[in-house]
Amino acid sequence: MTAIEFLSERWQSCGLRPGDTVLLHSNCLRTLGLLRRQGFKPSVDDVLDSFRAAIGAEGTLLLPLFNFDFTTGTPFDISRTPSHMGALTEAARLRPETVRTGHPIYSFGVMGKQASGFTRVNNVSGYGPDSPFALLRALNGKIAVLDIEEQGSMTFYHHVEEMNQVPYRYLKQFTGDYRGKDGAWRRASYAIYVRDLEKGVVTTLNPLGELLWQKGLYDGDKPQVNTGLRVVDANHLFDFVTALIAEGRARGYLYDIQEAAK
Numbered sequence: 001m002t003a004i005e006f007l008s009e010r011w012q013s014c015g016l017r018p019g020d021t022v023l024l025h026s027n028c029l030r031t032l033g034l035l036r037r038q039g040f041k042p043s044v045d046d047v048l049d050s051f052r053a054a055i056g057a058e059g060t061l062l063l064p065l066f067n068f069d070f071t072t073g074t075p076f077d078i079s080r081t082p083s084h085m086g087a088l089t090e091a092a093r094l095r096p097e098t099v100r101t102g103h104p105i106y107s108f109g110v111m112g113k114q115a116s117g118f119t120r121v122n123n124v125s126g127y128g129p130d131s132p133f134a135l136l137r138a139l140n141g142k143i144a145v146l147d148i149e150e151q152g153s154m155t156f157y158h159h160v161e162e163m164n165q166v167p168y169r170y171l172k173q174f175t176g177d178y179r180g181k182d183g184a185w186r187r188a189s190y191a192i193y194v195r196d197l198e199k200g201v202v203t204t205l206n207p208l209g210e211l212l213w214q215k216g217l218y219d220g221d222k223p224q225v226n227t228g229l230r231v232v233d234a235n236h237l238f239d240f241v242t243a244l245i246a247e248g249r250a251r252g253y254l255y256d257i258q259e260a261a262k
Helices: 003-013 029-037 044-055 087-093 132-138 156-163 206-215 234-246
Strands: 021-026 060-064 108-112 142-146 169-179 185-195 201-203 229-233 255-257
Touching (some): 003 029, 021 044, 021 087, 029 044, 044 087, 060 087, 087 108, 132 234, 142 234, 156 185, 185 201, 206 234, 229 234
Parallel strands (some): 021 142
Antiparallel strands (some): 142 229, 169 185, 201 255
8 A cells, every 4th residue: 555545545534535626724744754654755745646546536626825925015926926835735836737726815726627617716805706715615615624723724714704794804905016827927906804903803713613523514533633634515614604603603713802902
């Protein structure tokens, strides 16, 4: 058995299936250590290929290639700007078959069966109705998280918040130099649905993660436990969090208010 086969079986035991469309957030350090203890000589590319093997040739893998430098004036080049989301995502970005979506802050690398459908995705708002998050839902996709707690991984919640126009966030525009797939530089403006800092809004997602486990929405394992991979259906998650917001229960699960120091 190869390292790729070994890991692929583990991922399938957590709920990934051939043909799935999956958004993957990852920290693969512990996984690499596990492979070494099993006698393999692993690489980050082995881990990436194991996820592709788990969902097969009919599957599609999305990885976050987020980079926040555009918000501080650094130019964005869709062909060269690196991912800040870990080694696995950067390995995916460098693959020639990877399609990168156009948002300069919240871009995604897409590999597999449905990748061509993301070629023209250039959403203005990072979490909006034409974003990869929305397309993931349209494709009845899943979200998988490897060894990262809720607070550091589940950006999808902000998509739910924007679609529900929650009052503790607002759309903020950023303008800078942008080089797209045509190779030409231009000035471009993009937006993010950011938290309202003047109201003292802070993001608090870990309690919501625990609630998802209690309600049985997650399959797999918690971070740093066994495989460390948890999987959730994106549409089920969207509906659950939308209901939470509608019930007035977002505070304490999605956000809280930090009182100003006196």
